[in-house]
Amino acid sequence: MIGRKAIGNPNIFSKVIGVKERFSFWDYLKLENKYPMHFRQLKFQAMNFTKGKKNSRKLRKNIIYAKSKEEVIKLFFEDNVTTSVYNIPKRL
Secondary structure, three states, rough: HHHHHHHHHHOHHHHHHHHOOOOOOOOOOOOOHHHHOOOHHHHHHHHHHOOOOOOOHHHHHHOOOOOOOOHHHHHOOOOOOHHHHOOOOOOH
């Protein structure tokens, strides 16, 4: 039943095989640039990556109303600890 868990948890496979490195939304964006997808799919995945983040409920609500990829990226990385880890500017 791992397939069903993977839908809402992008890091489930890392957890199952015991790898400590987690797949981040930034990594997902790199893949999305290489293999383009529909915007609604990008928003869905962005919402999956909000689990465990500060103010995740508000963030998911804002992602729903986002109109562009750039807006989703801006919302996701605003005031986020991962911005400093991945050297991503706070404002895009």
